[in-house]
Amino acid sequence: MNGMGTNRLEAFSDGVIAVIITIMVLELKVPRDTTLASLRALAPQFLSYLLSFLVVAIMWVNHHHLLHSARRADPRLLWSNNTLLFWMSLVPFVTAFMGNNCWDARAVALYGVVLALCSLSFALLRSAIIRHHPDDGDLVRYHRGVQSKNLFSMLLYIASVPLAFVDVRISFFIFVFVALSYFIPERKLAESTPASPHES
Amino acid sequence: MNGMGTNRLEAFSDGVIAVIITIMVLELKVPRDTTLASLRALAPQFLSYLLSFLVVAIMWVNHHHLLHSARRADPRLLWSNNTLLFWMSLVPFVTAFMGNNCWDARAVALYGVVLALCSLSFALLRSAIIRHHPDDGDLVRYHRGVQSKNLFSMLLYIASVPLAFVDVRISFFIFVFVALSYFIPERKLAESTPASPHES
Amino acid sequence: MNGMGTNRLEAFSDGVIAVIITIMVLELKVPRDTTLASLRALAPQFLSYLLSFLVVAIMWVNHHHLLHSARRADPRLLWSNNTLLFWMSLVPFVTAFMGNNCWDARAVALYGVVLALCSLSFALLRSAIIRHHPDDGDLVRYHRGVQSKNLFSMLLYIASVPLAFVDVRISFFIFVFVALSYFIPERKLAESTPASPHES
Amino acid sequence: MNGMGTNRLEAFSDGVIAVIITIMVLELKVPRDTTLASLRALAPQFLSYLLSFLVVAIMWVNHHHLLHSARRADPRLLWSNNTLLFWMSLVPFVTAFMGNNCWDARAVALYGVVLALCSLSFALLRSAIIRHHPDDGDLVRYHRGVQSKNLFSMLLYIASVPLAFVDVRISFFIFVFVALSYFIPERKLAESTPASPHES
Numbered sequence: 001m002n003g004m005g006t007n008r009l010e011a012f013s014d015g016v017i018a019v020i021i022t023i024m025v026l027e028l029k030v031p032r033d034t035t036l037a038s039l040r041a042l043a044p045q046f047l048s049y050l051l052s053f054l055v056v057a058i059m060w061v062n063h064h065h066l067l068h069s070a071r072r073a074d075p076r077l078l079w080s081n082n083t084l085l086f087w088m089s090l091v092p093f094v095t096a097f098m099g100n101n102c103w104d105a106r107a108v109a110l111y112g113v114v115l116a117l118c119s120l121s122f123a124l125l126r127s128a129i130i131r132h133h134p135d136d137g138d139l140v141r142y143h144r145g146v147q148s149k150n151l152f153s154m155l156l157y158i159a160s161v162p163l164a165f166v167d168v169r170i171s172f173f174i175f176v177f178v179a180l181s182y183f184i185p186e187r188k189l190a191e192s193t194p195a196s197p198h199e200s
Numbered sequence: 201m202n203g204m205g206t207n208r209l210e211a212f213s214d215g216v217i218a219v220i221i222t223i224m225v226l227e228l229k230v231p232r233d234t235t236l237a238s239l240r241a242l243a244p245q246f247l248s249y250l251l252s253f254l255v256v257a258i259m260w261v262n263h264h265h266l267l268h269s270a271r272r273a274d275p276r277l278l279w280s281n282n283t284l285l286f287w288m289s290l291v292p293f294v295t296a297f298m299g300n301n302c303w304d305a306r307a308v309a310l311y312g313v314v315l316a317l318c319s320l321s322f323a324l325l326r327s328a329i330i331r332h333h334p335d336d337g338d339l340v341r342y343h344r345g346v347q348s349k350n351l352f353s354m355l356l357y358i359a360s361v362p363l364a365f366v367d368v369r370i371s372f373f374i375f376v377f378v379a380l381s382y383f384i385p386e387r388k389l390a391e392s393t394p395a396s397p398h399e400s
Numbered sequence: 401m402n403g404m405g406t407n408r409l410e411a412f413s414d415g416v417i418a419v420i421i422t423i424m425v426l427e428l429k430v431p432r433d434t435t436l437a438s439l440r441a442l443a444p445q446f447l448s449y450l451l452s453f454l455v456v457a458i459m460w461v462n463h464h465h466l467l468h469s470a471r472r473a474d475p476r477l478l479w480s481n482n483t484l485l486f487w488m489s490l491v492p493f494v495t496a497f498m499g500n501n502c503w504d505a506r507a508v509a510l511y512g513v514v515l516a517l518c519s520l521s522f523a524l525l526r527s528a529i530i531r532h533h534p535d536d537g538d539l540v541r542y543h544r545g546v547q548s549k550n551l552f553s554m555l556l557y558i559a560s561v562p563l564a565f566v567d568v569r570i571s572f573f574i575f576v577f578v579a580l581s582y583f584i585p586e587r588k589l590a591e592s593t594p595a596s597p598h599e600s
Numbered sequence: 601m602n603g604m605g606t607n608r609l610e611a612f613s614d615g616v617i618a619v620i621i622t623i624m625v626l627e628l629k630v631p632r633d634t635t636l637a638s639l640r641a642l643a644p645q646f647l648s649y650l651l652s653f654l655v656v657a658i659m660w661v662n663h664h665h666l667l668h669s670a671r672r673a674d675p676r677l678l679w680s681n682n683t684l685l686f687w688m689s690l691v692p693f694v695t696a697f698m699g700n701n702c703w704d705a706r707a708v709a710l711y712g713v714v715l716a717l718c719s720l721s722f723a724l725l726r727s728a729i730i731r732h733h734p735d736d737g738d739l740v741r742y743h744r745g746v747q748s749k750n751l752f753s754m755l756l757y758i759a760s761v762p763l764a765f766v767d768v769r770i771s772f773f774i775f776v777f778v779a780l781s782y783f784i785p786e787r788k789l790a791e792s793t794p795a796s797p798h799e800s
Contacts, residue, residue: 012614012618012660015619016621019618019623026626027630082657085657089621089624092626093630097630097634100632
């Protein structure tokens with residue numbers, strides 16, 4: 001597996017993510033009539049579609065940003081990337097599951113589980129990339145800063161699972177909050193993040 | 201988000217648009233028999249497919265043309281692009297909705313809403329790109345000329361929404377008219393467009 | 401529309417063709433049981449899938465070969481390419497229509513119509529590209545040779561439409577014959593093709 | 601067909617494989633309710649999805665690795681590649697077939713047949729590429745080593761077909777075993793593989 005350029009890894013990941021983000025719309029069931037009631041019944045599906053589009057778009061941006069620092073497509077990088085793509089590929093499924101079942105607590109909890117696993121895969125991918133730069137202290141420090149933010153998102157996603165059974169709106173708020181937190185440019189955030197235990 | 205090349209942004213957008221334009225055909229329900237009646241019943245679906253293929257193909261051409269002037273993938277560019285892709289991703293849904301419901305007024309109006317939102321996103325994307333060129337008067341003047349045309353299309357799409365309830369053929373005519381207007385090469389049009397208020 | 405490189409045109413076309421060739425498999429209805437009868441009932445669908453995969457794969461190879469000679473993505477090239485992609489995008493539909501209806505004469509005839517329109521679009525695309533080379537006699541002569549073959553395939557596809565009502569096996573034989581004829585390397589064929597009227 | 605770069609062949613294959621690996625998730629039927637029984641009923645589908653994602657991801661890695669040695673896209677390479685893509689495109693179908701029918705023996709056997717045909721296509725593709733290097737003894741020796749492993753996987757897949765009728769768990773074990781064997785880096789394996797008859 002030596003000799004695989006990161007370019008092709010990026011191109012393949014882009015292809016998979018482009019398909020993921022687009023096929024979700026196929027799960028928006030087209031109503032057979034045009035009554036307002038039929039359209040209103042689509043609201044929970046549309047909301048979960050909108051949320052997932054935002055989440056996957058952010059993952060795409062982060063993925064690009066992350067692979068930018070990759071030096072080579074070694075097996076560790078390759079398979080943490082494939083693991084990430086696997087969990088991301090389940091987003092259309094849980095999106096439809098949540099939408100079709102009107103944001104039922106169990107469906108929202110499952111959505112949280114999949115997002116938490118995506119976050120975990122991102123963290124593993126970042127670890128694989130940090131190992132490519134044993135000598136570049138600045139870059140490692142930067143990535144460890146983002147890693148902290150990544151792990152914090154993962155903890156929030158994990159919390160969203162039991163909280164869905166309290167009130168699905170809490171979980172929904174967590175999903176939106178984590179998404180919006182990624183609009184703060186990462187470098188600035190990395191500077192203001194308190195040093196993680198690993199950094200000392 | 202610094203460091204994202206516009207190349208990868210283009211490649212990802214191309215992937216998403218390629219999937220959008222192609223999965224629309226999955227909404228053409230394959231008849232279970234081959235009677236002429238079954239095929240004739242497909243006519244409204246086929247017409248909406250043809251229209252949407254044309255519309256998305258034009259959007260792809262314009263998108264390419266527009267990104268050609270982008271200097272860097274800054275957050276503003278990135279997220280106006282993602283907004284555009286989101287509204288474009290709904291085109292297969294409204295295409296099927298309009299086709300399955302035989303061009304019912306409400307379905308046509310919703311189609312107009314989605315195209316208007318695509319136009320608005322294009323205008324926002326163009327604004328983001330104009331900001332990359334504070335010093336290049338010619339390019340800015342060119343893009344502002346196209347912007348006027350863009351905003352005019354958006355107004356027509358907005359008008360198509362209430363007009364669908366008068367007669368869906370008016371809205372259909374608007375959709376086709378706007379599409380055909382894009383076959384006039386843009387540079388020539390930009391030269392002949394009266395200066396917009398912003399240009400003075 | 402000046403300034404569009406042919407590279408991006410190729411990349412977009414590749415994306416669309418990759419999706420077309422792959423989503424056809426979604427029309428192979430997965431049987432709910434595993435009796436031999438259920439699998440046998442899939443035979444006509446599988447045969448039409450196999451045929452269409454071959455046809456689209458050949459179109460992809462020819463498309464690549466053809467765009468290799470394109471100098472610039474002018475509007476004429478761009479829109480003959482989009483026309484080709486439109487007719488190709490209907491291949492999954494007619495494939496499923498033919499498969500689901502057990503190669504009924506009307507379905508086979510419609511399949512022939514779509515392939516004939518793909519052939520016509522290829523001929524228009526080739527004309528657009530020949531115009532890029534007013535001075536290169538050898539290249540023009542080569543493309544005109546392939547053009548003759550292209551037009552001959554189109555005539556065969558047109559003939560397959562009425563012949564389907566005589567016996568669908570004749571049309572099937574035509575589809576397979578045209579496909580196999582493309583395995584003969586094109587340059588050799590171009591050399592052995594009698595000069596077309598346009599060449600003289 | 602001379603003049604086709606291997607780059608575009610790779611890009612097209614990547615596109616097809618990206619769509620294949622992603623559309624499989626569309627076959628995971630979204631339950632209409634959120635009872636544990638509904639989710640539990642998904643288990644066989646989820647397991648077959650997970651297995652196929654792993655299998656296709658490994659095929660993608662191997663495909664990249666293999667095409668790395670290709671010199672030119674000659675017809676032999678092109679069509680062995682298209683043959684491979686054809687059999688790979690059936691993976692989503694057999695995955696859904698196996699999942700929907702709860703790993704019934706016939707469905708598992710068909711899955712084995714398709715994987716065996718993918719393996720065979722890989723072997724043909726590798727033969728086509730070995731011919732590009734008549735003079736490079738080291739590279740040929742390396743590819744022949746991997747070829748032995750490839751053929752051994754194919755034999756195991758062939759064996760999985762009748763063994764599915766004994767106990768589907770044996771076939772499942774074979775699928776997983778072959779997949780895991782590809783995590784051993786190929787170069788090392790090639791060195792430790794006993795010389796094949798062709799190598800002498």
